[in-house]
Amino acid sequence: MPKKEILITQEGLDKLQQELHELTTIRRPEIVNRIKVAKELGDLSENAEYTSAKEEQSFVEGRIQEIEQVLKQAKVVAENHTGTIGIGTTVTFSVDGDKDSFELVGPTESDPEKGKISVDSPVGQALLGHKVKDKVKVETPDGSVVYEIISVA
Numbered sequence: 001m002p003k004k005e006i007l008i009t010q011e012g013l014d015k016l017q018q019e020l021h022e023l024t025t026i027r028r029p030e031i032v033n034r035i036k037v038a039k040e041l042g043d044l045s046e047n048a049e050y051t052s053a054k055e056e057q058s059f060v061e062g063r064i065q066e067i068e069q070v071l072k073q074a075k076v077v078a079e080n081h082t083g084t085i086g087i088g089t090t091v092t093f094s095v096d097g098d099k100d101s102f103e104l105v106g107p108t109e110s111d112p113e114k115g116k117i118s119v120d121s122p123v124g125q126a127l128l129g130h131k132v133k134d135k136v137k138v139e140t141p142d143g144s145v146v147y148e149i150i151s152v153a
Contacts, residue, residue: 003072003073004073005073005074005075006070006073006074006075006106006107006108007075007077007087007106007107007119008070008074008075008076008077008087008105008106008108008109009076009077009087009088009105009106009109010076010088011109012105012106012108012109013071013074013076015109016067016070016071016074016108017071019063019067020064020067020068020071023060023063023064023067024064027060028057028060028061028064031053031056031057031060032057034049034052034053034056035050035053035054035057037049038050038053070108077106083131083132083152084129084130084131084152085104085127085128085129085130085131085149085152086104086128086129087104087105087106087119088103088104088105089103089104089152089153090102090103090104090152090153091103091104091127091149091151091152092149092150092151092152092153093147093148093149093150094147094148094150095145095146095147095148099150101115102115102116102117103115103116103117104117104118104119104124104127104128105117105118105119106118106119107119107120122138122139122140123138123140123147126138126139126147127147127149130149131149131152132149132150132151132152133148133149134148134149135147135148135149136149
């Protein structure tokens, strides 16, 4: 069975590659050194530093595997110049007279606090393919919300 592509922006791909580089070249060696130093302290059964370093090592190795898997499946989405909402576009909209904007990104890049909304989210799914001046009704847990598209960049 072929692996599902993970759509991602170039910025998101660059960020993942940078994180992988930092984890493999900086964090991993630091943790190995911490484990070595902790082992030299003796009894590992009551060695909090050793336990802490091993837990961090487990987390870092898991994150490295996760990033490597995403990178194997990643497909960078080309810049969208069609004026329609897609991955990598910044959407400015109005809801009940309040103006706001966000960038629509792949699921691995989602960060609502930084204005990055996943294409897999209900809002992302509803807005995909729409253009300026479209009014899009989105069902949310709190009820229906109408997004009026002001601009797509």
